[in-house]
Amino acid sequence: MRVLITGGGGFLGVKLAKALAKKGEIRGREITHMTQADLFAPEPVKADFEVEGVALDIGDRASVDAAFAAKPDAVFHLAAVVSGQAEAEFDIGLRVNLHGTLNILEAARHAGNQPIVVFTSSVAVYGGEIPDVIDDFTILNPQTSYGAQKAATEMMLTDYSRKGFIDGRGLRLPTVTVRPGKPNAAASSFMSSIFREPLQGESANCPVSEDYPIWFSAPRTVVANLVHAAEPPAEAWGENRCLALPGLTNTVREMVEAMTNVAGSNAAGLITWNPDPFVQKICDGWRAHLKPEKALRLGFHQDKSFEDNIRWFIEDDIRR
Structure with missing residues (x-):
């Protein structure tokens, strides 16, 4: 099995790569190659299989197509412009979060092998005039550009899965804390x-x-849930391929x-x-109060x- 991680040089991307290297398989299939892709080629993690770091601008379709030339079987799409920057710089958020994710979906579609695509969305897709407690059937009503971009690509992930182009799984991440490193524009x-x-x-x-x-979750828990997201069979997800993770x-x-x-x-x-x-x-x-019953039913972890x-x-x- 070949694995591609976009945002593979970020803190979650590196932790995910290390977790997959340790696990060594997805759905019982041995991982034979993993690509960590980011704007600048990341330092590959150590593993018992080949790992490479490559430069990838998801806003550039040709660059994305090149990353999919080897037909990855599982794609973990973490690359994004964060919330504060997406709000302050609308065009950059649109290029990366909306058009960049559509480039990923289109490249996965044309690869022709119906890859698993795990996509990191956000609880920012909720907002506005909705109940204080969110359940699995609460409508998306984002109140930021970042949330709107994530919500739009959630819809397309589900539709690409319905059409049989990909096997998509969208995860609405809680606030991940405590993150290492330095403050960012989120x-x-x-x-x-x-x-x-x-x-x-x-x-x-x-x-x-x-x-x-x-509404929060620890990096350890989020990484465990990213790994787990590739495991349940497609039919277990039902007609909506996106859900809120436990927090x-x-x-x-x-x-x-x-x-x-x-x-x-x-x-x-x-x-x-x-x-x-x-x-x-x-x-x-x-919103800070969620009832992620579907995620818990599918075996996702909670802090x-x-x-x-x-x-x-x-x-x-x-x-x-």
Whole structure:
């Protein structure tokens, strides 16, 4: 089995590549080759099979077609422009999140081998005049350009699967925290930085109120769910190929308290609380209470507490 990961140089892409390298198979078929693709060729992970890093601009159709020349059997499409940038730079978000994903779907279609396509969507597809608690049948009503781009490509993923071009699986990711590295242009970036930086002895600002609720999941859990997404048979997904992944809901205050329970009180003292109306407005359009019954029925994993997220960040990703 040949595997392609777009966004394969990002933090989730690298963790996913390592998890697949360790697992060594998908649906009982041995992985024989894996490609990590990103804007700049990533350093390939170590595995018992061949792994290559290649440069790929998903907004360029010729580049995408070249990446599909070898007919990958499983595609994990993680590449995207993040929420804050997609809102501030509409054309870039449109090029990457909408047209780039359509390029992936078209290349997968014309490869002719009906590959598994696991696509990372977002809970940003929800918003507006919908119930406070979201279930599997809640309509998509995004209130940001990022959410609209993700929602549009969700529809096409399901249609390409209905037509038999691909075997698609769309995952609406909760906010992934605690992310390693540095802050990015995502409106949700602070949801990692207010824990990551203080745990590393640095200050960080929280731009929203401390009673803001967050639907979140740990990197370990999200990677496990990405791997699992390729496993259930097509018929188990039914007519809608996209779903919300399990997560947990805490307020910012509760998450800071969980960090204090694990790591002591010093870290919390490094958080400042200066509001940012731009970030608050975007975040206010997101929903934080979900009932992902279909995902749980399909065997996807759920976090138990934010304290685990803090422990796993210290074990896996903290800068030492």
